Amino acid sequence: MSRFHTLTVQDVRQETRDAVSIAFAIPDELKDTFRFTQGQYLTLRREIDGEEIRRSYSICTGTLDNEIRVAVKRVPEGRFSTFANQSLAVGDTLEVMPPQGRFHTSLDPARQGHYLAVAAGSGITPILSIIATTLEVEPRSRFTLLYGNRSTAGTLFRDRLQGLKDRYLERLNLVYIFSREEQEIDLYNGRIDAGKCHALFDRWVDVKGLEAAFLCGPLEMTEQARDALKAHGLAGERIHRELFGTTLPTAGSRPRQATGVGQVDVDQARVEVMIDGRRLAFEMPRDGESILEAGNAHGAELPFSCQAGVCSTCLAKVEEGEVEMYANYALEDYEIEAGLVLSCQCRPVSDTVILNFDH
Known part of the structure; x- marks a missing residue:
């Protein structure tokens, strides 16, 4: 689920003066991979001017529409949104991560709600x-x-x-x-x-x-x-x-939210991440970069997009140890109590931390 797939743009539709919707052609071998639930989103990746840019956009089609389409509204100085609105064309390719997100509830055909x-x-x-x-x-x-x-x-x-x-x-x-x-x-x-x-x-x-x-x-x-x-x-x-479209404070400007209690006065922590059936262990400072950043610096290829605590692309579950989050705009209280965290906002608290991205 954390891997990107190359998809061809099937349609680009001008929805408003400053927004387009983009439909993707899904090959038969990826139909199941890109089957989505209403309310989910896609993370897109593209190199623009020599720099890798990732952005997450919600799917705007129904699950029975036989189409997967996202909308991109142009924002001031938005590199990806400007590219999508001005340059993206049918036949182009984008790197796309399978659908993610929990912005939905289960449906029941017998319900009258x-x-x-x-x-x-x-x-x-x-x-x-x-x-x-x-x-x-x-x-x-x-x-x-x-x-x-x-x-x-x-x-x-x-x-x-x-x-x-x-x-x-x-x-x-x-x-x-x-x-x-x-x-x-x-x-x-x-x-x-x-x-x-x-x-x-x-x-x-x-x-x-x-x-x-x-x-x-x-x-x-x-x-x-x-x-x-x-x-x-x-x-x-x-x-x-x-x-959507909110100005968020940086990670360090918000009080930390801890999943456990007790600080340990040690400079380094041992972190192990589980992703796509693989395990990778590394050491990292308690203050400074996030577990996501440290893991990717060690070659873990952990998924991410906004890195602001909003999109939940970097979602993981704490299997062992304690971490703290600087910012959280995606998880409800009961999810945090269940051990779910946003790895882009996490720093280790305990001597050892194990995060499961395959939860």
Whole structure:
């Protein structure tokens, strides 16, 4: 799962002025490898101007669409996003890691549930996959989407969402919220923040009756939406978050989160990593680089993408010892309690640490 595969670009589609979607041709021998669950993402790798660039992008197609496609929104000074929007063409190849991510729940065709999604901007990408798949797999379930953008023209996948609305007229409720385009209903104007969430939940959503809620967008928006959902009675385990387009502090600027207790005043630690059935042991300083960086410096070829504690490409399980994380924007509390960590943010605490990337 940690290895890249060379895939050919099958289609490049202009979705908005500053966003494209990219579909890949999957050879028969890789069909099972690239079978995905709604809400998952792909990590892409490309050498640009002599430097290896990795980026993770969510899959925007449903699991039954017979296509695997990601969306790339151009961001200022974004090297990969600029390349994808300006230069990438059909027939080009990219290095692609198999689908990853846990931004989803299991589906049941017999279920009659109500789901909620709150998205902003390009945060719609995994949400689109989740909505399309859920409504098809669970024919008696409903979905409500609160989707924030600046204006109609910049709304990513608006046509695709309207197509889903036409298909699932009674089961899909779309609520567009614009910050720079006035709508007749004042509640639909502005940004999605705490006040907006409380007002919408009071009037339009039976929060306590939700099967699950999916939040995707900038950090502040997802935190405020999460807190509003909890205040309206939704249990934390039913709330799922993924971050897009947020400015994150560097690892060293946040308090450390420990999976164990007790500091050991020793400069070096012995770390062993398990990846793709292989084991590699090495020594590294307790302060300085992360376990991910140290492992790759020793030839472990550990998977990574954002290196900011967001995407979870570098996810591992602590089999032995104690580590601490500087930043975590991807794991829930129960996952940390189960020993899962983001290796790009981990430093060793105990004398010996064993991390399992094949967990």
